[in-house]
Amino acid sequence: MQDFCKHISNHSGANPTVIPRGQEDFRYVSQLLEVDGSHHPYRHLLFSTWLFDDVGQIFTYPVNTDVISVNGEVKNVNSEVVVGHKCFAFLKAGKSLAQISRETGKSRCYLKRLALLNKLSVNLKPKLLTQEVVNAICSLAYAGFHRREIAKRCGVGIGTVEQTISSKTGLVERRQKCHFESSRRKNRLFLLRYIADHPDSIRNDIKKQCCSVFFWLYLNDRQWLDEHLPKPRIARGRY
Incomplete structure (x- = not known):
């Protein structure tokens, strides 16, 4: 110093x-x-x-580069990968979750998710999250229901719903697409109703009165927006 x-x-x-x-x-x-x-x-x-x-x-x-920081905790990337492979090998060998958790230090939730992602069967005796409930969660999630509504209907927690959704290949992308389509329908309908209620409005008026809707459509659905906005008016001179 x-x-x-x-x-x-x-x-x-x-x-x-x-x-x-x-x-x-x-x-x-x-x-x-x-x-x-x-x-x-x-x-x-x-x-x-x-x-x-x-x-x-x-x-x-x-x-x-093998060392990273996660939430303030320094971790070794290589060791994390090795532990992940070890957990996968233990699951494939049919060891119990409790035994794998003791040997690797990983939680049961991590191990269950790893098994679901790799389609490995795990010997569990679930009291709430039965296969029937899992199928119901996936069906409702595929239909676009909100996580809170799915949890309410199936009698499980929101965390369980999120974990089940993330473990199914393609389901997260499907829900993102549904959310986008829902937002697009809502914004389109809002704009069409405003134009119907204010037929004499010009583009600048619509932009001011429907600011968030206008810019969402401008960024995500510009072609439709241009087709349904009033045609630009030609400026008139004073004389």
């Missing part, structure tokens, strides 16, 4: 927040190393000029 302070001794003190308070301000360095820390970028640059003799070394310094 003393060497770093000597290195920046000629630095301007106009902004005291970017330089250490003194030679014993070790918090200055620890803050820069925090995973989710938020500090002035100049502090990182200032410290880097002391660590590296050449600026080019900063950009060519090898970085360990």
